[in-house]
Amino acid sequence: MKIINNHYQLSGGVDPLALCEKYGTPLYVYDAHIMERQYKRLRDAFQVPDLSLNFACKALTNISVIKFLKQLGAGIDCVSIQEVQIAIAAGYQPKEILFTPSGVSIKEIEAAIEIGVHINADNIPLLEELGKRNIDAPLCIRINPHVMAGGNEKISVGHIESKFGISHTQIPQILEVVKRTGLTIEGLHIHTGSDIYNIEAFLEATEVLMNLAMEFPDLTYLNFGSGFKVPYQAGDKETDIEAFGAKFSERFNRFCEAYGRTLSLHFEPGKFLVSEAGYFLVPVNVVKTAPTKVFLGVDSGQNHIIRPMFYDAYHKITNLSNPNGTKEQYSVVGYICETDTLGTDRMLSSAKAGDILAIHNAGAYCYSMSNNYNSRFRPAEVMVYEGKDYLVRQRETMEDLLRTQTQVDVFAKAIA
Numbered sequence: 382m383k384i385i386n387n388h389y390q391l392s393g394g395v396d397p398l399a400l401c402e403k404y405g406t407p408l409y410v411y412d413a414h415i416m417e418r419q420y421k422r423l424r425d426a427f428q429v430p431d432l433s434l435n436f437a438c439k440a441l442t443n444i445s446v447i448k449f450l451k452q453l454g455a456g457i458d459c460v461s462i463q464e465v466q467i468a469i470a471a472g473y474q475p476k477e478i479l480f481t482p483s484g485v486s487i488k489e490i491e492a493a494i495e496i497g498v499h500i501n502a503d504n505i506p507l508l509e510e511l512g513k514r515n516i517d518a519p520l521c522i523r524i525n526p527h528v529m530a531g532g533n534e535k536i537s538v539g540h541i542e543s544k545f546g547i548s549h550t551q552i553p554q555i556l557e558v559v560k561r562t563g564l565t566i567e568g569l570h571i572h573t574g575s576d577i578y579n580i581e582a583f584l585e586a587t588e589v590l591m592n593l594a595m596e597f598p599d600l601t602y603l604n605f606g607s608g609f610k611v612p613y614q615a616g617d618k619e620t621d622i623e624a625f626g627a628k629f630s631e632r633f634n635r636f637c638e639a640y641g642r643t644l645s646l647h648f649e650p651g652k653f654l655v656s657e658a659g660y661f662l663v664p665v666n667v668v669k670t671a672p673t674k675v676f677l678g679v680d681s682g683q684n685h686i687i688r689p690m691f692y693d694a695y696h697k698i699t700n701l702s703n704p705n706g707t708k709e710q711y712s713v714v715g716y717i718c719e720t721d722t723l724g725t726d727r728m729l730s731s732a733k734a735g736d737i738l739a740i741h742n743a744g745a746y747c748y749s750m751s752n753n754y755n756s757r758f759r760p761a762e763v764m765v766y767e768g769k770d771y772l773v774r775q776r777e778t779m780e781d782l783l784r785t786q787t788q789v790d791v792f793a794k795a796i797a
């Protein structure tokens with residue numbers, strides 16, 4: 382977002398305050414130019430014969446966003462049968478979808494097989510089960526490389542204590558099951574975490590996968606997951622994707638030579654593609670001066686954006702209504718009956734009730750992790766592209782909240 386003539390503007394000159402007028406608040410806004418920029422950056426960072434960038438759609442599961450990324454050339458990574466169904470509704474063929482569940486029921490796996498998507502197995506009992514059923518579809522296997530990588534503990538998922546994947550030390554068991562049951566393994570996969578700044582940790586996990594790959598003769602791809610870090614505030618670290626891409630491509634091409642065949646290289650980015658594209662626009666309800674702080678109470682809370690509470694994540698906040706005002710210190714808090722602090726002691730342009738604040742980096746894991754706590758409606762979502770705005774999800778209504786509830790009048794007996 383840029384300030385032009387004392388007004389914030391999104392790409393294509395779109396005025397975020399006008400979007401608030403038009404669609405109401407709070408409002409999620411996605412600047413599709415930023416998704417496009419990020420997709421191109423990632424694509425151009427790798428020099429390999431065959432690259433697939435599969436959008437990890439859990440980051441932002443909106444069908445119009447998924448369609449937009451599909452048009453750019455992205456594949457898709459799904460972690461639940463419902464995400465698979467949304468991907469198909471967005472126009473993906475089952476064969477274009479990788480389904481990477483974690484410990485789901487065999488019923489869910491059966492449904493995925495029925496649909497015909499590629500399955501990424503993350504446990505040995507599942508391999509046994511699939512082997513027993515003689516399924517003819519080739520499989521991918523998710524490996525746990527035992528590497529600690531990720532922005533915080535909750536989002537580091539490739540270490541020895543993590544529930545994800547099959548430990549790389551269990552390769553003999555995997556090979557035994559595969560041989561005994563005649564399964565075909567077409568791909569190997571790792572995903573070590575999110576917000577990984579340290580390229581070296583990433584490359585270490587990569588080596589584990591490339592070594593194991595030599596044991597599997599039928600591979601057509603290797604999938605290195607994601608975790609590329611984007612900046613959340615000025616001066617924040619980000620993965621140097623261009624440097625990483627150059628180093629990685631060289632190593633991958635060398636691997637393919639040793640393997641004796643060119644494999645397709647897969648990544649499945651979420652944050653990198655959509656985090657910076659999103660802004661969450663919230664009005665200030667009240668400016669409350671307390672003995673040690675000035676609170677800006679906003680018309681939203683952890684129900685709509687849980688990352689600050691869940692991960693202590695930092696999301697930059699700006700006052701869109703007063704672009705060049707004098708800076709004052711505020712704590713931005715939500716309306717939920719919990720301590721839902723969105724930003725502590727931030728320097729923002731002087732604010733008053735009715736001003737609109739933008740919470741940045743709201744594209745990834747914000748709407749998709751939102752909920753109805755305190756019986757609040759989830760907000761609307763708008764996508765902006767080439768100067769135009771598109772409503773891509775309606776704001777919820779009371780009807781939505783009551784739709785799945787049934788009213789049963791059970792009369793409690795008076796307690797004696």
Ligand code: LLP
Pocket residue numbers: 437440458481536572574575576606607608609649650651652653688692745746
């Ligand atoms: N592939 C797999 C198998 C994953 O589990 C994930 C994210 C990704 C790819 C995409 O990772 P990304 O490029 O977005 O880092 N809710 C947390 C992030 C958890 C991500 C879970 N898996 C957050 O808000 O930081």
